[in-house]
Amino acid sequence: MKLLWILYIKLLLLASINALPNITSCNSLGLIDKSKILAICETIQCNVSPDSQVYYPLDLNYSSTISHYAISSTNFSVCSVVPCTAEDLSIIIKIIGVNRVPFGIKSGGHSLNPGFSSTGGIQISMQCFSQVNYNPNDETVDVGPGLVWDDVYKQLQPYNVTVVGGRVVGVGVGGFLLGGGYSWKSNQYGLSIDTILEYELVTPNGTIVNVNNQTYPDLYFGLKGGLNNFGIVTNFKMRAFPQGQVYGGILLYTVVVINDLVNAIVTFQTNNQDPKAQILCDFTSLANSFDINIIAFYDAPTAPPNTFDVFTSILHEGQLETQSYLSLVQASPVSFTNNMR
Numbered sequence: 001m002k003l004l005w006i007l008y009i010k011l012l013l014l015a016s017i018n019a020l021p022n023i024t025s026c027n028s029l030g031l032i033d034k035s036k037i038l039a040i041c042e043t044i045q046c047n048v049s050p051d052s053q054v055y056y057p058l059d060l061n062y063s064s065t066i067s068h069y070a071i072s073s074t075n076f077s078v079c080s081v082v083p084c085t086a087e088d089l090s091i092i093i094k095i096i097g098v099n100r101v102p103f104g105i106k107s108g109g110h111s112l113n114p115g116f117s118s119t120g121g122i123q124i125s126m127q128c129f130s131q132v133n134y135n136p137n138d139e140t141v142d143v144g145p146g147l148v149w150d151d152v153y154k155q156l157q158p159y160n161v162t163v164v165g166g167r168v169v170g171v172g173v174g175g176f177l178l179g180g181g182y183s184w185k186s187n188q189y190g191l192s193i194d195t196i197l198e199y200e201l202v203t204p205n206g207t208i209v210n211v212n213n214q215t216y217p218d219l220y221f222g223l224k225g226g227l228n229n230f231g232i233v234t235n236f237k238m239r240a241f242p243q244g245q246v247y248g249g250i251l252l253y254t255v256v257v258i259n260d261l262v263n264a265i266v267t268f269q270t271n272n273q274d275p276k277a278q279i280l281c282d283f284t285s286l287a288n289s290f291d292i293n294i295i296a297f298y299d300a301p302t303a304p305p306n307t308f309d310v311f312t313s314i315l316h317e318g319q320l321e322t323q324s325y326l327s328l329v330q331a332s333p334v335s336f337t338n339n340m341r
């Protein structure tokens, strides 16, 4: 009975500590209070170059550095840091490491899991790493993690090349390329990770390394799906592929045809043998409506006859047409569900 009583008091104490506004996070090293994190934010601020920024909750730029696609993934960090050079990021990660502060690394913020790229500690936002450099000599593209895919395609369009990247608007380069990456081009060229030749990486101890199959084969392998477990990536060197006009678009359906549509999806996925043909389907419940859409993609200006007939033969709105790769990616309506759970 006495033991139970002690346990009860301990639980009460623990609950009251957690309720204190000053306590933001708990890790294996114990509770870290906000004032300590704030002091570390200030230490970072006075150690990084003027290129990089530290923002606090009342700053105008703060919200863009912490916001996520799903509102449930957004966390209010004590400060957010926006490194603009690998050297500054190295300084930041050393300070965070020495002080054992909770932190999160965010590129596009499309992770749906709270705590994967958000934190109540120090948010590192990669938004400043927004480079897209096409190198025609070796047919590669240097891509920064802080971009979204539609911006990458926009910048590559004048060169008639693309990379194996995201399929819809708004998805971030960083997490996508570290998690796998299923692209409109994947049936032809593999996952995005299969087309990355080199990473610029800031390791957990702050060392800046160029990781490729020759320099660090283990790390190179680990980064192909390893997300944030091996360091923070500041540049991806990717293979470039030719990109001309494509055929496709978005077809919209109501719930009335759901059974026909589900059968059509199964038929298409079972029978399609053409790696240039692909679909993406969304079942979206918004307020009182329930909508279904199919984005159809064919990697050429026209598709062979009948390629998407299973979908166009069902009552729908919208049409399939020849267009640029960028415009097909921009056709996706995923931004309607921005800021929801």
Ligand SMILES: Cc1cc2nc3c(=O)[nH]c(=O)nc-3n(C[C@H](O)[C@H](O)[C@H](O)COP(=O)(O)OP(=O)(O)OC[C@H]3O[C@@H](n4cnc5c(N)ncnc54)[C@H](O)[C@@H]3O)c2cc1C
Pocket: 069, 104, 105, 106, 107, 108, 109, 110, 111, 112, 116, 117, 126, 145, 166, 167, 168, 170, 171, 172, 173, 174, 175, 176, 177, 178, 179, 180, 181, 182, 183, 227, 228, 229, 231, 232, 233, 234, 334
């Ligand atoms: C609407 C929508 C559409 C999607 N479409 C596709 C699709 O077509 N194909 C597909 O494969 N996936 C798709 N995804 C999944 C998407 O690829 C992942 O959610 C991906 O992690 C998003 O990357 P991000 O940079 O936006 O995410 P973030 O939330 O910023 O990051 C995700 C993870 O990567 C880590 N990370 C981010 N940047 C770095 C970095 N520079 N260095 C180290 N670690 C880093 C973060 O810490 C976090 O763990 C989609 C997701 C959504 C919400």
